[in-house]
Amino acid sequence: MQPLQITIIGGGFCGAITAVNLLRDNTQSLHINIINKGNPIARGVAYSPNSSSLLLNVPSGKMSAFPDEPDHFVNWLKKQPEFRGIANEDLADGFAPRELYGNYLTHLWQEALKTREQNSVLTVYEDYAYNVVEADDRYYIYLKNNPVLASDVVVLATGNALPRLPSGVPVAFSMGPKYFGDPWTIDSIGKLDPGGDVLIIGNGLTMADTVVALVEAGFKNTIYTVSPHGYNINIFKENKAPYEDRDTGSLQLNNSGLSGLLATLNKHRRSAQASESSAYLIVDSLRPYTQQIWLSFSLEEKRLFLKYLRHLWGSARHRLPANTHNLIAGLYATDQLITYKGKVVKVIDDDDLVLVTLDCGGELKLLTVQRIINCTGPESNPKLSSNALLRTLAASGLICADDLGMGIKANPSDGCIISLSGEHKPNLFTIGSNLKGILWESTAVPELSVQAKNLAALLAEKARLHQLDSQMLKTQGTEKQNIVSLG
Numbered sequence: 001m002q003p004l005q006i007t008i009i010g011g012g013f014c015g016a017i018t019a020v021n022l023l024r025d026n027t028q029s030l031h032i033n034i035i036n037k038g039n040p041i042a043r044g045v046a047y048s049p050n051s052s053s054l055l056l057n058v059p060s061g062k063m064s065a066f067p068d069e070p071d072h073f074v075n076w077l078k079k080q081p082e083f084r085g086i087a088n089e090d091l092a093d094g095f096a097p098r099e100l101y102g103n104y105l106t107h108l109w110q111e112a113l114k115t116r117e118q119n120s121v122l123t124v125y126e127d128y129a130y131n132v133v134e135a136d137d138r139y140y141i142y143l144k145n146n147p148v149l150a151s152d153v154v155v156l157a158t159g160n161a162l163p164r165l166p167s168g169v170p171v172a173f174s175m176g177p178k179y180f181g182d183p184w185t186i187d188s189i190g191k192l193d194p195g196g197d198v199l200i201i202g203n204g205l206t207m208a209d210t211v212v213a214l215v216e217a218g219f220k221n222t223i224y225t226v227s228p229h230g231y232n233i234n235i236f237k238e239n240k241a242p243y244e245d246r247d248t249g250s251l252q253l254n255n256s257g258l259s260g261l262l263a264t265l266n267k268h269r270r271s272a273q274a275s276e277s278s279a280y281l282i283v284d285s286l287r288p289y290t291q292q293i294w295l296s297f298s299l300e301e302k303r304l305f306l307k308y309l310r311h312l313w314g315s316a317r318h319r320l321p322a323n324t325h326n327l328i329a330g331l332y333a334t335d336q337l338i339t340y341k342g343k344v345v346k347v348i349d350d351d352d353l354v355l356v357t358l359d360c361g362g363e364l365k366l367l368t369v370q371r372i373i374n375c376t377g378p379e380s381n382p383k384l385s386s387n388a389l390l391r392t393l394a395a396s397g398l399i400c401a402d403d404l405g406m407g408i409k410a411n412p413s414d415g416c417i418i419s420l421s422g423e424h425k426p427n428l429f430t431i432g433s434n435l436k437g438i439l440w441e442s443t444a445v446p447e448l449s450v451q452a453k454n455l456a457a458l459l460a461e462k463a464r465l466h467q468l469d470s471q472m473l474k475t476q477g478t479e480k481q482n483i484v485s486l487g
């Protein structure tokens with residue numbers, strides 16, 4: 001009797017923790033394939049940092065891989081030699097190193113392998129999946145270096161694709177050695193000329209990570225950054241009393257659309273200002289409801305939000321731990337870090353150097369740098385993705401971009417994919433940042449851990465039904481045989 005074959009493409013947090021949940025909670029035999037290429041299993045891009053001093057950007061208390069056990073990460077942290085003896089609340093409020101979080105995920109992965117049901121099979125292919133084809137109610141997954149895999153269910157857990165090429169940067173230049181399109185590889189901060197400056201395009205958390213990594217690597221020259229809104233990342237916890245007067249009832253779903261939400265937020269922001277307390281808690285308190293609020297918006301409201309409020313929301317929501325924030329403030333104070341509000345309009349590759357022209361609100365600035373690092377954030381539109389698998393699937397129509405072009409079109413409740421022809425594919429799922437356009441908040445562990453748990457429960461149920469079906473078919477087969485032999 002063949003168990004249900006489940007293939008997960010992508011073995012970062014989402015793919016690995018879905019499998020861990022399946023192996024942890026399931027009592028029947030399973031056959032899981034994980035296809036993962038590019039980053040270590042479970043750690044993915046985020047938790048294989050290119051600097052050991054990079055910290056999580058979410059407090060440890062919110063980083064449990066299991067939503068039903070919110071203290072799971074903090075309890076694990078407490079057992080690590082460097083954190084022994086620290087009170088739980090302090091650990092929960094702190095920001096652990098990302099590398100250490102990667103160790104936590106590796107530990108969970110290894111534990112799940114050890115304790116899995118004896119009948120369950122888990123095969124990891126360190127390989128790249130470049131196509132998935134649907135035929136006869138099954139999926140056929142094409143791998144670069146292995147034979148085609150047949151599977152009943154496929155999960156696209158492909159994670160963060162590379163940022164798109166910023167406007168003003170010529171394609172020919174992007175192919176050369178002075179352009180770093182993948183800000184998460186060690187190469188982007190390696191082999192630096194001590195005499196030249198660096199330009200980072202983008203001013204979000206990836207820029208902050210890259211600056212920290214450059215400084216840690218001993219880079220002493222000027223780091224320029226550019227983006228339309230400039231640098232606007234706030235500190236995670238302000239040195240102010242938290243805003244206590246938040247009426248969470250009215251902050252949560254009042255179904256009053258974008259304008260109602262804005263009015264409520266503004267009311268609370270003014271009240272926080274008047275009491276000189278930190279308004280960030282208002283945004284933080286919305287986090288568990290953000291997906292619901294997003295789903296309640298009309299398409300037009302979502303577009304308006306993206307056009308006018310995305311940046312403001314991002315700077316209130318994605319904040320930096322105090323250490324990193326202070327380090328960056330120190331670099332600004334000494335002019336080692338200089339930020340421009342503007343965009344790149346011209347790039348000239350001139351022997352060892354790159355001449356860059358920025359347009360800063362009509363004023364042109366000329367920079368001479370040794371390299372450009374693209375930190376503009378992952379491209380999530382499957383049609384434009386650096387991930388060839390997603391581009392191929394979008395071209396074949398098995399998947400399509402959501403209405404906002406921010407991810408894959410899928411059911412908000414379970415990530416079940418909706419094809420280009422509008423067909424719901426009951427055995428094809430996606431998880432994580434591919435659901436950004438559908439759920440908006442589909443980026444970090446607090447929501448991804450919930451998605452992984454729910455998807456695992458759904459797949460376990462499918463496996464159970466599959467087993468029942470197989471048993472019934474077997475019984476019917478035996479009965480038929482008995483009748484035949486009696487006859």
Ligand SMILES: Cc1cc2nc3c(=O)[nH]c(=O)nc-3n(C[C@H](O)[C@H](O)[C@H](O)COP(=O)(O)OP(=O)(O)OC[C@H]3O[C@@H](n4cnc5c(N)ncnc54)[C@H](O)[C@@H]3O)c2cc1C
Pocket residue numbers: 009010011012013014015016035036037038039040043044045046047055056057058098127128129130157158159160161184209387389431432433443444445446448
């Ligand atoms: C630098 C960085 C730091 C972050 N820090 C935090 C943080 O502190 N806290 C937080 O909550 N969130 C953080 N995040 C958000 C992060 O995206 C999630 O926490 C989570 O790691 C995402 O996991 P994932 O599995 O969706 O994606 P990924 O980690 O990107 O994993 C996907 C994996 O699939 C592989 N893959 C993709 N396509 C294929 C294919 N076709 N064939 C084979 N393999 C494939 C990729 O190579 C990769 O290994 C961070 C993100 C980044 C990029």
